[in-house]
Amino acid sequence: MPKVLISDKMDPRAAQIFRERGLEVDEITGKTPQELRAIIGTYDGLAIRSSTKVTPDLLEAATNLKVVGRAGIGVDNVDIPAASAKGVVVMNTPFGNSITTAEHAIALMFALARQLPEADASTQAGKWEKNRFMGVELTSKVLGLIGAGNIGSIVADRARGLKMRVIAFDPFLTPERAVEIGVEKVSLDDLLSRADFITLHTPLTDQTRNILSRENLAKTKKGVRIINCARGGLIDEAALKELLDSGHVAGAALDVFQTEPATDSPLFGTPGFISTPHLGASTTEAQVNVAIQVAEQMADYLTTGGVTNALNMPSLSAEEAPKLKPYMALAEKLGSLVGQLAHGAITSVAVEAEGAAAELNLKPITSAVLAGFLRVHSDTVNMVNAPFLARERGLDVREIRHEREGDYHTLVRVTVGTRDGERSVAGTLVGNEAPRLVELFGIKVEADLAGPMLYVVNEDRPGFIGRLGTLLGEANVNIGTFHLGRRQAGGEAIVLLSVDEPVTPDLLARVKALPDVRTAMGLNF
Numbered sequence: 067m068p069k070v071l072i073s074d075k076m077d078p079r080a081a082q083i084f085r086e087r088g089l090e091v092d093e094i095t096g097k098t099p100q101e102l103r104a105i106i107g108t109y110d111g112l113a114i115r116s117s118t119k120v121t122p123d124l125l126e127a128a129t130n131l132k133v134v135g136r137a138g139i140g141v142d143n144v145d146i147p148a149a150s151a152k153g154v155v156v157m158n159t160p161f162g163n164s165i166t167t168a169e170h171a172i173a174l175m176f177a178l179a180r181q182l183p184e185a186d187a188s189t190q191a192g193k194w195e196k197n198r199f200m201g202v203e204l205t206s207k208v209l210g211l212i213g214a215g216n217i218g219s220i221v222a223d224r225a226r227g228l229k230m231r232v233i234a235f236d237p238f239l240t241p242e243r244a245v246e247i248g249v250e251k252v253s254l255d256d257l258l259s260r261a262d263f264i265t266l267h268t269p270l271t272d273q274t275r276n277i278l279s280r281e282n283l284a285k286t287k288k289g290v291r292i293i294n295c296a297r298g299g300l301i302d303e304a305a306l307k308e309l310l311d312s313g314h315v316a317g318a319a320l321d322v323f324q325t326e327p328a329t330d331s332p333l334f335g336t337p338g339f340i341s342t343p344h345l346g347a348s349t350t351e352a353q354v355n356v357a358i359q360v361a362e363q364m365a366d367y368l369t370t371g372g373v374t375n376a377l378n379m380p381s382l383s384a385e386e387a388p389k390l391k392p393y394m395a396l397a398e399k400l401g402s403l404v405g406q407l408a409h410g411a412i413t414s415v416a417v418e419a420e421g422a423a424a425e426l427n428l429k430p431i432t433s434a435v436l437a438g439f440l441r442v443h444s445d446t447v448n449m450v451n452a453p454f455l456a457r458e459r460g461l462d463v464r465e466i467r468h469e470r471e472g473d474y475h476t477l478v479r480v481t482v483g484t485r486d487g488e489r490s491v492a493g494t495l496v497g498n499e500a501p502r503l504v505e506l507f508g509i510k511v512e513a514d515l516a517g518p519m520l521y522v523v524n525e526d527r528p529g530f531i532g533r534l535g536t537l538l539g540e541a542n543v544n545i546g547t548f549h550l551g552r553r554q555a556g557g558e559a560i561v562l563l564s565v566d567e568p569v570t571p572d573l574l575a576r577v578k579a580l581p582d583v584r585t586a587m588g589l590n591f
């Protein structure tokens with residue numbers, strides 16, 4: 067039974083779903099990285115929010131881990147390349163808390179406009195400072211969005227309802243989408259100089275880190291108010307403090323900080339500064355959404371292989387997964403076969419689908435080919451890390467669909483490119499289920515690829531099969547299945563046979579010494 071660890075505070079529905087889906091679940095929150103490292107080894111799944119840091123160090127100890135599920139959006143607390151390299155799927159819940167977070171940004175914008183926290187503190191202190199708290203209206207003000215994705219576009223929608231003019235800097239925002247969400251697409255400099263309010267809604271990446279740098283903050287309009295419900299690393303906090311002190315920035319509301327938990331910050335106590343402790347996603351509705359979603363996604367993956375919202379693997383629906391499973395087995399075997407047989411440096415891998423296979427999602431099939439192929443050299447390769455490792459090796463990977471149906475109702479062909487040219491193998495599914503090789507390096511040969519096998523290339527001459535059979539019999543090697551193919555009579559022929567025990571170097575040497583043998587190899591599936 068797969069085991070899941072919930073390591074950050076999560077709605078109880080997550081644990082309930084894991085149990086209902088037949089998984090074992092432990093909820094152990096608030097652990098230090100060292101404590102987590104000590105227990106992670108037995109778990110197949112790890113469900114987190116933003117507190118748990120999935121570092122290379124934690125992953126190293128996570129010897130059984132197959133999936134990390136982030137009940138939320140931002141995954142900057144997960145080292146995705148390290149997870150991918152270890153073959154761990156990383157999933158998030160990209161929409162579950164977006165409305166809630168957008169509403170928090172709007173709440174902070176109002177709080178800044180009317181100095182609500184200070185006014186509240188003063189009033190409750192019995193001061194009744196009616197003249198101290200003069201606010202500004204939002205109507206007709208310019209709101210500058212940095213990042214106009216899911217959350218940014220909801221903020222834009224709400225702000226337009228408040229009669230604000232919304233401008234957005236987002237290099238990936240298309241002009242059509244800008245029109246659709248009712249924002250004016252602008253450059254960052256334009257936004258900085260025009261916005262009365264600036265709100266950040268980008269992920270934290272190498273491109274967005276410090277996007278409101280000291281230099282960029284200095285380009286803002288005097289009296290600007292800044293809201294950050296995205297990630298702490300997006301703003302230079304020291305520069306922000308100075309600009310608040312000088313009065314250039316009229317107000318700043320941060321829900322997120324460079325270092326969290328932020329129990330101490332030079333910004334604390336600065337006039338015009340408001341903070342919340344990373345509450346963007348903290349509503350009952352959002353937490354129920356993300357807990358249910360992450361648990362369903364992780365349970366799907368651990369029980370059916372279905373993949374939804376993975377950041378390091380193509381999606382594969384729970385309905386698709388059973389249909390693709392036999393294809394993935396076929397693809398792994400074909401990948402493994404070319405991996406074992408192809409000599410020399412491989413520079414490209416092409417995966418072609420014909421007939422029924424052409425109707426399917428090819429991404430998982432390709433990942434399985436690459437996994438089978440790369441596993442020949444490393445047994446830690448799986449479908450998650452194979453595409454990543456292939457990229458690292460500079461392999462040119464292509465997927466090709468053919469509408470035509472050939473001799474088989476469904477066919478997957480794998481062609482690898484080497485310095486000596488291309489070599490290709492192809493297979494089908496018998497009864498839509500059982501993987502079967504049908505072509506090897508241009509020669510038609512039908513074989514099940516399973517267990518230890520012996521592969522021989524020979525001259526097609528009478529008597530050869532008998533001599534090979536005799537040799538194997540004398541060596542006490544039991545033959546399970548025997549498959550033959552040839553290019554043309556008297557030309558190059560191949561023998562593929564399954565044997566009960568792995569082929570020993572000694573047996574291989576004797577096979578190679580037989581007359582008419584060009585080459586021989588032991589294979590394993």
Ligand SMILES: NC(=O)C1=CN([C@@H]2O[C@H](COP(=O)(O)OP(=O)(O)OC[C@H]3O[C@@H](n4cnc5c(N)ncnc54)[C@H](O)[C@@H]3O)[C@@H](O)[C@H]2O)C=CC1
Nearest residue numbers: 139140167213214215216217236238268269295296346347
């Ligand atoms: N405070 C909180 O509790 C929460 C914070 N978040 C944060 O909000 C972020 C945004 O979430 P979504 O809108 O759902 O993500 P999203 O992926 O839908 O949108 C992000 C947008 O940022 C844009 N972007 C990327 N690089 C950029 C750059 N260099 N400059 C400008 N724009 C850039 C993208 O094109 C995209 O449109 C998350 O990554 C997360 O870090 C999300 C939920 C809750």
Ligand SMILES: O=C(O)C(=O)COP(=O)(O)O
Nearest residue numbers: 115116117138139140347
């Ligand atoms: O979803 C996100 O990106 C968030 O930042 C929410 O964080 P949390 O789950 O509340 O720790």
